[in-house]
Amino acid sequence: MKSDFSLTILYLPRFLRLYKKLPEVIQELAKNKEIIFRQNPYDPRLKTHKLHGLLAGLWSFYVNYEYRVVFEFVNQHTVRFYSIGNHDIYG
Numbered sequence: 001m002k003s004d005f006s007l008t009i010l011y012l013p014r015f016l017r018l019y020k021k022l023p024e025v026i027q028e029l030a031k032n033k034e035i036i037f038r039q040n041p042y043d044p045r046l047k048t049h050k051l052h053g054l055l056a057g058l059w060s061f062y063v064n065y066e067y068r069v070v071f072e073f074v075n076q077h078t079v080r081f082y083s084i085g086n087h088d089i090y091g
Contacts, residue, residue: 006077007037007038007041007077007078007079008077008078008079009034009037009038009078009079009080009081010074010078010079010080010081011080011081012080012081012082012083014082014083015069015081015082015083015084018083018084018085018089019084022067022084022085026063026064026067029063029064029067030063030067030069030084033045033046033061033062033063033069037061037069041061041073041079046061046062047061047062048060048061049061051070055070057072058070058071058072058082059071059072059073063084066086066087067084067085067086068084068085068086068087068089069081069083069084070082070083070084070089
């Protein structure tokens with residue numbers, strides 16, 4: 001089933017810098033999760049959730065048990081990817 005949902009992802013420089021430092025296997029996993037995210041940002045496999053505290057207003061989804069992507073919904077069809085990494089990205 002193909003989705004009619006069109007999502008634009010804006011990659012901030014910090015995200016790109018951190019992504020390039022990830023192990024290749026995690027980069028590949030992140031690419032696969034991004035495909036799922038583009039189809040449905042709330043897909044249960046992503047465990048998408050709101051962040052709180054200093055990161056209130058931002059969201060996160062799982063790449064795997066250790067790695068996350070921090071992002072923001074800009075509008076209905078656009079998101080910004082801020083960061084990728086382990087739980088240290090929340091600090």
